[in-house]
Amino acid sequence: MPFPKNFIFGTATSAGQIEGAAREDGRTPSIWDIFAETPGKTFGGETPAVACDSYHRFFDRDLPSLKALGVDSYRLSISWSRVMPEGVGPLNPKGVDYYRRVFEALLENDIIPNVTLYHWDLPQVLEEKGGWRNRDSIEWFGEYADKMFTAYGDIVPMWSTVNEPIATYVGYAHGGFAPGHTNEAWGNQARHNILVAHGKGVEAFRAHNLKSQIGVVIDIWKRHALTNFPEDIALMIDQDERNWKFYCDPILAGRYSDYILEHLEKEGTLMEMHPHDFELTSQPLDYFGLNVYNRVPVTVNQQAQMDFSQGGNFLNNRTEYYPKAVYDAIHLLHDLYDIKIPIYVTENGTYFEGTEPVAADGMVHDDDRIRYVSGFLEWLEKAIDEGFDVRGYYLWSLMDNFEWSAASNFKFGIATTDFATGETKWKKSAYFYRDFIKKMKA
Ligand code: IFM
Numbered sequence: 001m002p003f004p005k006n007f008i009f010g011t012a013t014s015a016g017q018i019e020g021a022a023r024e025d026g027r028t029p030s031i032w033d034i035f036a037e038t039p040g041k042t043f044g045g046e047t048p049a050v051a052c053d054s055y056h057r058f059f060d061r062d063l064p065s066l067k068a069l070g071v072d073s074y075r076l077s078i079s080w081s082r083v084m085p086e087g088v089g090p091l092n093p094k095g096v097d098y099y100r101r102v103f104e105a106l107l108e109n110d111i112i113p114n115v116t117l118y119h120w121d122l123p124q125v126l127e128e129k130g131g132w133r134n135r136d137s138i139e140w141f142g143e144y145a146d147k148m149f150t151a152y153g154d155i156v157p158m159w160s161t162v163n164e165p166i167a168t169y170v171g172y173a174h175g176g177f178a179p180g181h182t183n184e185a186w187g188n189q190a191r192h193n194i195l196v197a198h199g200k201g202v203e204a205f206r207a208h209n210l211k212s213q214i215g216v217v218i219d220i221w222k223r224h225a226l227t228n229f230p231e232d233i234a235l236m237i238d239q240d241e242r243n244w245k246f247y248c249d250p251i252l253a254g255r256y257s258d259y260i261l262e263h264l265e266k267e268g269t270l271m272e273m274h275p276h277d278f279e280l281t282s283q284p285l286d287y288f289g290l291n292v293y294n295r296v297p298v299t300v301n302q303q304a305q306m307d308f309s310q311g312g313n314f315l316n317n318r319t320e321y322y323p324k325a326v327y328d329a330i331h332l333l334h335d336l337y338d339i340k341i342p343i344y345v346t347e348n349g350t351y352f353e354g355t356e357p358v359a360a361d362g363m364v365h366d367d368d369r370i371r372y373v374s375g376f377l378e379w380l381e382k383a384i385d386e387g388f389d390v391r392g393y394y395l396w397s398l399m400d401n402f403e404w405s406a407a408s409n410f411k412f413g414i415a416t417t418d419f420a421t422g423e424t425k426w427k428k429s430a431y432f433y434r435d436f437i438k439k440m441k442a
Helices: 031-037 054-069 093-108 136-152 166-174 184-207 230-242 244-253 258-267 277-281 302-310 325-337 367-385 404-409 428-441
Strands: 008-012 073-077 112-118 158-163 213-219 223-225 287-291 296-298 343-348 390-396 415-417 424-426
Touching: 008 112, 008 343, 008 428, 054 093, 054 424, 054 428, 073 390, 093 112, 093 136, 112 136, 136 184, 158 184, 158 287, 166 184, 166 244, 184 213, 184 244, 184 277, 213 244, 213 343, 223 230, 230 244, 230 258, 230 296, 244 258, 244 277, 244 325, 287 325, 325 343, 325 367, 343 367, 367 390, 367 428, 424 428
Parallel strands: 008 073, 008 390, 073 112, 112 158, 158 213, 213 287, 223 296, 287 343, 343 390
Antiparallel strands: 415 424
């Protein structure tokens, strides 16, 4: 059976990865601007100062590309420090006006703006006050969210609070992401606080009595034990608990698991939690945003782990080709949480590492990406056929962009971006996606 006629096909990006104009028109730096300016933190020392220059090129380049693709929706995010340069307090009229023009232009072209409030780019001024590890961040985010609902509540039909809160943990516990701290307890506190902040955002949304919808975006990378040995099963359980379950449990079940509470307590990294926190984390949502890229095979056998990338069903970037990941994740949300709200696949895509070869016809023939996306769409269709309520799919990403620490080296786009000129050019996968959408709508 084909996708339902009202199924939403879209593409996704985020402010910090595409906008550039990092210090223009009143914007102050985000944690990613500062982190990337620190030597050794990103590929080639690249920063998001210019990125795809979408702040200047949205109307003449990105919007026409979205129209030509025929997407129903565009998922993008607001740069907090562009609209609120001090993180809290007064709004920046130039920043606020920019997004209003973007959202209006999308709507005029029948493209639904699906707007994420926080996609990893905390204002640096707030990081200087402790950032996400400071419980005040819950109030800061609540204020920001409230002001965005006042500014755009009349025109934005779909909102999400935060994108992939695991990135906050990585940024405070492991150092690979901004702000670059390496303290496990900080990481746990930061990820707890952002989950409560998410709830504060939902609460603010409800207070506005809007007709639009609000959700959250969580990435599920299900672990699979490579063998049935108890050690591998235990590792799988442990990693599932510390990864996607850490976020899904408080949001969908209103609590952390006993496993995680006991382990963090033992490890001395348990976060400060207040009784009201879980009422906030589990605020009713209108939809669940699922980011799904792959599964993660695990084993205690180091040799097997190393060998894992040497054979089998792999893409050119040596990641496993496992499109059933989307079907598994949808099942898991039902089996584990009995989820009753619609699911949107808010991100799915793959990357090329390095310089993608351009063929004699001048085009990037990214057949691996087409294979990957087709596979995921097939499994998604199967889930829908089986009766699961999935209403949309967003391909990551509209164009090559600033892939965080990997900067321009990991290319997730269905269009190339010339970072020197700001020119973008469709890859073969963009034509594929355009034709696929057309066929589904026919
Ligand atoms: O580019 C990121 C995005 O910002 C969050 N989800 C995963 C993507 C690919 O790594």
